[in-house]
Amino acid sequence: MSQERHRLLTIKPVPVEARDVLYRVLFAAFLWWVLSEGRADSWGFGVLMALLVTGISLGLFPPVGPRLRWRRLPGYLLWFAGRSLLAGVDVARRLLAPGLPLNPGRVTLDLDLPDGPPRWWLANSLSLLPGTLSVALHGQQIEVHTLDTRSDIAREVEEARRRVGVLYGEGTSP
């Protein structure tokens, strides 16, 4: 078990597949369309840049570990938008309450998420979710700062961790 875990927790580049290249070229072309605000007269240069960016990004960030399931992204973003709205309201509530109801502290929780992009997703998401701010990732643990140690931080982190896991293909037959 622990060896299996260790294997999961190290970043390991995987062989580049044709679909990796295709996705990146398409994404770069999409970015060009967005950045040029839909102008049609610059596509010659745009295609060149898209290919160049794909080459550079494959060199700098080779594909690692489990792949992001793009089709599951909208669901994640919807959940995230709702929760981060709640996070803003939560901060506002605490700020405007006369007694300043705060009980800040740190919590360290176990985390069995593959190293690399999944963890970055989680850490960055947590900083924008209600009551949590990711402080540090130590091996298989995550240290979180919270506005109120009395609230159920473990459940919040567990929920976020589950959703990031789903985003990276957990819960599907391989």
Place this chain on the structure above:
Amino acid sequence: MTEVLQVALLFLGCLFFGLGTLGLFRFPDTLTRIHALTKADNLGLGLIVLALLPGVTGWAVAVKILLVWVVALVASATSAHLVARALSAGEEAGSD
């Protein structure tokens, strides 16, 4: 109708920016200030982006301002995490 919604979103966005700045002064220590700033300001920016969406001139522009928001989200979440980590590393080392 769209106009009313737009003004309402703009107002709410400004409100959250104000709250973020208020948090910068009212919360007791640096880590709690990070909470207030990242959450309130990013929500404020999001609401302002939503308010601007009806007035754009094309799909690409709409995606572009959404992209600016996403980049700002990632940027501030990353810097919040980095500042928090530096603070706790500094405490452990006994400096600062």
Place this chain on the structure above:
Amino acid sequence: MTELWLDGLLVCALLATAAGALLSRDLFRAVVMFIAFGLLMSLAWVRLRAPDIALAEAIIGAGLSGVLFLDAVSHLRRRPAGGAAEDD
């Protein structure tokens, strides 16, 4: 009318950051003030309808030179004999 107030406020903020960057005894504070000044200056170029200069100012003023100054401050701090400003 509101636009006049907006520009007036911008000018006041510019003067405040410029004074802050020049007068601060703490070097790190001066650098952060300078970064803020760069950003406000970029907004000023925007109000003057010069978006290209605003872009250059945001990148060079608020971005690159801020980083270079931070680097310089850290070098000064590492050498206490160099007469660096005392902080806090």
Place this chain on the structure above:
Amino acid sequence: MTLPMALASFWLLTMLGLGLLRIWRGPSVADRMLAAQLFGTTGVALLLILAQSQAQSALRDVALALSLLSVLATVAFLTRVAGNPPGSTDD
């Protein structure tokens, strides 16, 4: 410029002014960096509003560049000024 947008920009600029106060008062280095982060986000919002109300699409590029560069200052601060003792970072 429509009135709501002008009022919104005025309000955001006021918030920037208050952020200046935080930079000046500190007290810690991290607080100042935090105020710089506030400057980044608020500046982006201001630029997006001005891009639309002044009908200058180039300002959206300025906003994008600003949001990318705001991390740069924080990273520079962390690696240089915060003075992490070597080996204290864990990843």
